[in-house]
Structure formats: structure tokens, C-alpha cells
Amino acid sequence: MNDVIIIGGSFAGLAAALQLGRARRKVIVLDTGRPRNRFGHHSHGVLGHDHKPPLDILAEARQQLARYPAIRLVNARAESVSGAIDDFCVVTDDHENLKARRLILSYGVADQMPDVPGFAESWGTSIVPCPYCDGYEVADQHWGVVWSGPQSHQSVRLFRDWTDKLTVFADGHDISPELRADLAHRNVPVADGRIVEIAHHKGHITTVNLDTGRNVAVDVLFAQPRNKPSASLHESLGLATVDTPTGVAIKVDERRQTSMPGIYAAGDLATPFLPSVTQSSWQGAMAGIFAQQSMLA
Ligand SMILES: Cc1cc2nc3c(=O)[nH]c(=O)nc-3n(C[C@H](O)[C@H](O)[C@H](O)COP(=O)(O)OP(=O)(O)OC[C@H]3O[C@@H](n4cnc5c(N)ncnc54)[C@H](O)[C@@H]3O)c2cc1C
Structure with missing residues (x-):
């Protein structure tokens, strides 16, 4: 049994994994490699990484996570989620069945391009x-x-x-x-x-x-086109959401827990206002810490 499965391994998900790995918790990060800012040439306003290509920042982060034996990074899509606190099951598009006590949802949002040529x-x-x-x-x-x-x-x-x-x-x-x-x-x-x-x-x-x-x-x-979550797992789980001017965000409490015990959310997927790399990384780190603290004996 894993301690935590993180669905979405970009700025939020990797920040969560870093905290959990450093706390020596067994964690799997599932990711499909499509961060929202992949269309941008440089990422700005990120302390220590200003003006770097976003994919370079993520590649460097993944390299650093390799130090932690408790973290497993997997290139796969989470297709479905079931179960309850202490006994969640995630099925991937490789037909792997993964079990964990906690889940962190950090699969981001996808901007919906208007039907306007160019x-x-x-x-x-x-x-x-x-x-x-x-x-x-x-x-x-x-x-x-x-x-x-x-x-x-x-x-x-x-x-x-x-x-x-x-x-x-x-x-x-x-x-x-x-x-x-x-x-x-x-x-x-x-x-x-x-x-x-x-x-x-x-x-x-x-x-x-x-x-x-x-x-x-x-x-x-x-322009701020409408966006929608990059996966519908939160819908199948029936998680509460809040409306934002451009879409919906998963509702979380002050410990980043969603409306379902044991499931946490971080990053753009749970950010109603001013999404950014810094905000996603902070939220991911906090989700990792609160998920870990919820498992103390
Ligand atoms: C054009 C553009 C430029 C931007 N520039 C900046 C900038 O300069 N500075 C800044 O701070 N912010 C910038 N942003 C905002 C920034 O991109 C987001 O705030 C940030 O990427 C959110 O991080 P995240 O981890 O929440 O989600 P994302 O980075 O979107 O990552 C989500 C990850 O989840 C994966 N995923 C999705 N579904 C699944 C699934 N079912 N299973 C497994 N994995 C899945 C995706 O492939 C992706 O890797 C920009 C955004 C855009 C659109």
C-alpha cells in the first residue's frame, strides 16, 4: 500500500511529492506531461527560476526528486478512482491498479480555445x-x-x-x-x-x-478563455466545486482537503483566483504536508 497517490505531476504535484518524499512517505506521482504553460516560451515571476522555459523547470524538479527513494514518478494517466480514506484505488491507462491511503488531485486545467482562426x-x-x-x-x-x-x-x-x-x-x-x-x-x-x-x-x-x-x-x-479541469475524476467522486469567472475549481478547506475525507487538491485545479506556478507549488507543498500529517499514528 502506498501512502499517497498524486494525480498530476507538474508544479503542484511535484511540490507535494517533495514534501512527502522528504517525510519518507511512499508516494506515486502519475503524470501525462501536459502542463498548462507548455505553450509559453518562458515562465516568469517564479523565484529562482525567472525567465526559464517551464519544461526545463519541471525537468530540473524531477531530477531533484530522484534523490528520494520513496517517490515513484510514473508516466501514465489516472483513468478512474474508487474507494475511501485509507483504501483508495487508482486505475491507470496502463491497466495498473494502485492503492493508497490518501490522494492528491493536481491534474490542472485545460484552456478552451475559442473557435477563432489564429x-x-x-x-x-x-x-x-x-x-x-x-x-x-x-x-x-x-x-x-x-x-x-x-x-x-x-x-x-x-x-x-x-x-x-x-x-x-x-x-x-x-x-x-x-x-x-x-x-x-x-x-x-x-x-x-x-x-x-x-x-x-x-x-x-x-x-x-x-x-x-x-x-x-x-x-x-x-484574453482569459474558459477552462475546464484536465480530467473528470473529481466529478466521478462527487467532489464539491466552486464557480470561478472562467470555469470551476475544486473546493478545499484550509488544510487543502476536498469535500471527501482523505482526498486533497492543489494547483490550478483548486485555484479560483490568480493561478500561477508559485501558487501551485505552495498549494502542492501544503497538500503534501497536510496529507502526511493526517496519517500520523
Ligand atoms: C500561456 C500561459 C503562460 C503562463 N505563464 C506563466 C508564468 O510565466 N508564470 C506563472 O507563474 N504561471 C504561468 N502560467 C500559469 C501556470 O501555467 C499554471 O498556474 C501552472 O502550470 C499550474 O500548475 P499545476 O501543477 O496546477 O497544473 P499543470 O501545470 O497544468 O499540470 C497538470 C499536470 O497534470 C497532468 N494530468 C492531467 N490529467 C491527468 C491524469 N488524468 N492523470 C495523470 N496526469 C494528468 C498534466 O499532463 C500536467 O502535467 C501560465 C499559463 C498559461 C496558459
């Missing part, structure tokens, strides 16, 4: 979700902001720390007269109409093309 091709290069991750490198350039509701007004205010050349793309949303007046006051033009195409060269945007026939040149586009 969007997916530019994702991570010139269409990005977060200014803390990618704003510094494109500071003072012309940024587009895809409006997704009144919360986008906060993005406009925030982005002024990086640039004063902003254009809002309404993308079919109604923007109230009050918000339009505020945007005008801030010298932020609104491009009405739906985005129908991103014209680009190797992922670098040239224009955002609208169904009104207008093509607007920007250097970078900030």
Missing part, C-alpha cells in the same frame, strides 16, 4: 492570460484586452502599470454607458464587434479582425 496558434506567444506572467516583456507596447464582462474593467485599470496603449475588444459583449465613459476618460478606445480571426505570423499577432470588417493592429492580446 487564436490557438498565437496562444502563449502573443495571446496571453496574465500580465504578471508576460507583461514585463511587452511593457509600453500596444495591448488589446478581450472584454469578458464587467471584471475586465479591473484588467484595464491594472494593465496601466505596464502600458498606456490599450484597446478594448468588446467581442460581442454589452459594455455599459458608464464603463464606456470611464474607458474614454482613460483614453482607452473600444473596438466593437466580434473577433472573427487573429491574423498572425508564426504566432505573433498582426491584427485582430472583427466581424464589422475592421482590422485592429495590436502587439499583444490579453
Whole structure:
């Protein structure tokens, strides 16, 4: 019997494994190798790893985990989960049946690309979700902001720390007269109409093309497409979730335990607000520590 099976071996899952391995707990990490930021060329804002390719950070972490004999890293997908605290069973796509006393879910989320030609091709290069991750490198350039509701007004205010050349793309949303007046006051033009195409060269945007026939040149586009968890194991387990502006997140308590005893969650999968590598690593570390402490004799 393993102590813990971790499903998803990226920033959150490996951070959990590190704490558990150092506590000499027997742990298996299942991973399919598709971290959310694999489209990005560099990862930013990660102390000690700033501006490194994300896959390099993960490869270095896996290398460091090799020091700990209690940790087993397995390239496999968790297909199903059953059982209860002290007796969970995970079946992998290699038909392996694995048993553990605790589970940590850290399988992340997948961004849902809109059906707009050029969007997916530019994702991570010139269409990005977060200014803390990618704003510094494109500071003072012309940024587009895809409006997704009144919360986008906060993005406009925030982005002024990086640039004063902003254009809002309404993308079919109604923007109230009050918000339009505020945007005008801030010298932020609104491009009405739906985005129908991103014209680009190797992922670098040239224009955002609208169904009104207008093509607007920007250097970078900030957008937060909807996302969904990368697996549905939490649904089959009936775990409680919370709604976020872009999808759902698994609900956890202050010890990162889900609504089912013995199952913990960490990383983007359980982050309703401002997901990041640092937040995922912190949450993973805490999930590992709390899972370990829940097994003390
Ligand atoms: C374009 C882009 C750029 C970004 N840039 C930055 C940045 O510069 N700095 C920053 O801090 N954050 C950045 N982020 C956010 C960052 O990517 C996430 O916060 C982080 O990857 C979340 O880590 P995680 O471990 O929760 O999930 P992920 O990194 O998404 O990893 C989940 C892992 O679980 C695996 N998995 C999924 N299903 C299963 C299953 N059934 N069985 C086994 N394994 C499974 C996946 O293959 C994956 O390896 C960026 C995000 C995007 C989209």
C-alpha cells in the first residue's frame, strides 16, 4: 500500500511529492506531461527560476526528486478512482491498479480555445492570460484586452502599470454607458464587434479582425478563455466545486482537503483566483504536508 497517490505531476504535484518524499512517505506521482504553460516560451515571476522555459523547470524538479527513494514518478494517466480514506484505488491507462491511503488531485486545467482562426496558434506567444506572467516583456507596447464582462474593467485599470496603449475588444459583449465613459476618460478606445480571426505570423499577432470588417493592429492580446479541469475524476467522486469567472475549481478547506475525507487538491485545479506556478507549488507543498500529517499514528 502506498501512502499517497498524486494525480498530476507538474508544479503542484511535484511540490507535494517533495514534501512527502522528504517525510519518507511512499508516494506515486502519475503524470501525462501536459502542463498548462507548455505553450509559453518562458515562465516568469517564479523565484529562482525567472525567465526559464517551464519544461526545463519541471525537468530540473524531477531530477531533484530522484534523490528520494520513496517517490515513484510514473508516466501514465489516472483513468478512474474508487474507494475511501485509507483504501483508495487508482486505475491507470496502463491497466495498473494502485492503492493508497490518501490522494492528491493536481491534474490542472485545460484552456478552451475559442473557435477563432489564429487564436490557438498565437496562444502563449502573443495571446496571453496574465500580465504578471508576460507583461514585463511587452511593457509600453500596444495591448488589446478581450472584454469578458464587467471584471475586465479591473484588467484595464491594472494593465496601466505596464502600458498606456490599450484597446478594448468588446467581442460581442454589452459594455455599459458608464464603463464606456470611464474607458474614454482613460483614453482607452473600444473596438466593437466580434473577433472573427487573429491574423498572425508564426504566432505573433498582426491584427485582430472583427466581424464589422475592421482590422485592429495590436502587439499583444490579453484574453482569459474558459477552462475546464484536465480530467473528470473529481466529478466521478462527487467532489464539491466552486464557480470561478472562467470555469470551476475544486473546493478545499484550509488544510487543502476536498469535500471527501482523505482526498486533497492543489494547483490550478483548486485555484479560483490568480493561478500561477508559485501558487501551485505552495498549494502542492501544503497538500503534501497536510496529507502526511493526517496519517500520523
Ligand atoms: C500561456 C500561459 C503562460 C503562463 N505563464 C506563466 C508564468 O510565466 N508564470 C506563472 O507563474 N504561471 C504561468 N502560467 C500559469 C501556470 O501555467 C499554471 O498556474 C501552472 O502550470 C499550474 O500548475 P499545476 O501543477 O496546477 O497544473 P499543470 O501545470 O497544468 O499540470 C497538470 C499536470 O497534470 C497532468 N494530468 C492531467 N490529467 C491527468 C491524469 N488524468 N492523470 C495523470 N496526469 C494528468 C498534466 O499532463 C500536467 O502535467 C501560465 C499559463 C498559461 C496558459
